[in-house]
Amino acid sequence: MIFPFLWMIVTSFMTSSQVLSGVINFIPRPFVFENYTAITQAIPVGRYFFNSAFVAVLMTLGQVIISAMAGYAFARMKFKGRDALFFLLLVTMMVPPQVNIIPLFYLIKELNWIDTYQALVVPGLFGGFGVFMMRQWFLGLPQSLEEAARIDGCNYFQTFFKIALPLGLPALATLGIFTFITSWNSFMWPLIVTNSDCMRTMPVGLAIFKGSFRETTQWGQLMACAVIAIIPVVAIFLAGQKYFIKGLMAGSVKE
Amino acid sequence: MIKYLQNILNKESVSSWFFIMPSVLGSFLFIVLPVFVSFGISFLKWDLLSSPKFVGVDNYIELFSDPIFYTVLLNTLYYAFCVSVLGVILPLILAVILDRKIKGAEIFKTIYFLPFITPMVVVALVWEWIFDPYRGVLNWFLMGAKIEWLYDPNIAMAAIILVSVWKLIGYNMVLFLAGLSGIDANLSEASKIDGASELKNFFYITVPVLSPTIFFVMIITIISSFQVFDLIYLMTQGGPMNSTNVIVYWLYNNAFEYFKVGEASAIAYVLFFIILGLTALQWKIRRKWVLHE
Structure with a gap:
């Protein structure tokens, strides 16, 4: 199971002559960093990394706050059309994203958003999954603290930001980790809405780098890129493993 | 104010x-x-640039009379079937083993889960390197076989399925572990006292009690399999000779390579109805699953 990861790391420290020799050796001899320095010269890997991270952070913050607000209202407040709207949001989870990709691309094109960060971030901020998750969480919390705050004269916004949001942190973390990883890994949408090299995300940049080899594919360099591309998600996953797995189970409707 | x-x-x-x-x-x-x-x-002839032309159901008629459509549909069905069968059986067995509270179970869970969070690009690159016919480590393991994995029309799909299952195992395993933790320990204890073997216990206690979870996992796996794109785009581009061409890859090609968005939207709607049907089925089962807990 873990062999492909080990093989990736090992290959990334091999010289290209060792990789191309066709003789399999599980220890890089000599052990070199040349692949890592070579890729910084071949492609703007720092820029790809920054783009991916920037988009993932924005999408995570946006998704978390938008979902928490809506989830809170659906769990706690009474208003006209509440149940119908919530049902509608649930139904949006049934729509496979590929079905929407043509109209969305056209919308982004008409907005002149092609090759911008908003094109990468905005369409990923919404959906029933986050709202559903946050609503479930708030439904499970006791209301007494919020009622006390209301009696002390807080309006609904103050109550939400000062009382409910801090209590919602575990659920926010779950949703945040989930959104970050989804955003970092997303491929099809960034492939479609970016054209220029400086707007590529890590996955798309890597795929194009792979396609740029004509005669001999430099597997050592590609594996070095792969190692870099995997570090943030693995770090976040290991840090928040419990939250992440819990979130996947709660949201398995989405898949 | x-x-x-x-x-x-x-x-x-x-x-x-x-x-x-x-x-x-x-x-x-x-x-x-x-x-x-x-x-x-889906009722237009359009390239996203010039003015669209209304053509009624022409796109659908063209679609259903195009032989490639059936190749693509069959490929997708075959892929979804294999991934959902292997992607359920293997994780189920693993979950039952890891449920025993064996030493290091937590580490195994993490390791099995890693492929699931790994970007598909990384998965594709690493496996392409492993599959490399001349320098790849897989052919080396197979005693210098010269299998052309991704370049052989008869094998490419199997290779793609292998990678997909590898990526999926950890996730489905976690779902099964959640299901297993809900099983009353008295049940298997009673059957053991009655002298049932481990294997009998698995088939007569675990599988029946877990059946709602198994169906649920199977359907979400089928749904996600119908949406496969990244792996195909990155590893085979639908080839060789359309042997790995699937619905979403074909949709992408029509829309963003040939700029036939009307035809592509018709394909999208065929996919939409397939997934809608599967999702409806899943919600029904999910209700059962939740009640069961």
Whole structure:
């Protein structure tokens, strides 16, 4: 199971002559960093990394706050059309994203958003999954603290930001980790809405780098890129493993 | 003025609309509206640039009379079938083993889960390197075999399925572990006292009690399999000779390579109805699954 990861790391420290020799050796001899320095010269890997991270952070913050607000209202407040709207949001989870990709691309094109960060971030901020998750969480919390705050004269916004949001942190973390990883890994949408090299995300940049080899594919360099591309998600996953797995189970409707 | 604002913010009916507005508006604009627009586009001949031409159901007629459509559909069905069978049986066995509280179970769970969070690009690159016919480590393991994995029309799909299952195992395993933790320990204990073997225990206790979970995992696996794109785009581009061409890859090609968005939208709607049917089935089972807990 873990062999492909080990093989990736090992290959990334091999010289290209060792990789191309066709003789399999599980220890890089000599052990070199040349692949890592070579890729910084071949492609703007720092820029790809920054783009991916920037988009993932924005999408995570946006998704978390938008979902928490809506989830809170659906769990706690009474208003006209509440149940119908919530049902509608649930139904949006049934729509496979590929079905929407043509109209969305056209919308982004008409907005002149092609090759911008908003094109990468905005369409990923919404959906029933986050709202559903946050609503479930708030439904499970006791209301007494919020009622006390209301009696002390807080309006609904103050109550939400000062009382409910801090209590919602575990659920926010779950949703945040989930959104970050989804955003970092997303491929099809960034492939479609970016054209220029400086707007590529890590996955798309890597795929194009792979396609740029004509005669001999430099597997050592590609594996070095792969190692870099995997570090943030693995770090976040290991840090928040419990939250992440819990979130996947709660949201398995989405898949 | 401030007083007025205070009053508004204290009104439940007004405040609540502020809370839900971003989510509801965004979902409408970026999910609900495009679904209908997509349906509309499927009746057009259009390249996204010149003015569109209404052609009625021509795109659908063309689609159903195109032999490639059936190749693509069969490929997708075959892929979804294999991935969902292997992607259920293997994780189920692993979950039953890891459920025994054996030493290091937590580490195994993490290791099995890693492929699931790994970007598909990384998965594709690493496996392409492993599959390399001349320098790849897989052929080396197979005693210098010269199998052309991704370049052989008879093998490419199997290779893609292998990678997909590898990526999926950890996730489905976690779902099964959740299901297993809900099984009453008395059940298997009773059957052991009655002298049932481990294997009998698995088939007569674990599988039947877990059956709602198994169906549920199977259907979500089929649904995600129907949406496979990244792996195909990255590893085979639908080839060799269309042997790994699947619905979403074909949709992408029609829309963003040939700029035939009308035809592509018709393909999208075929996919939509397949997934809608599967999702409806899943919700039915999910209700059962939740009740079961």
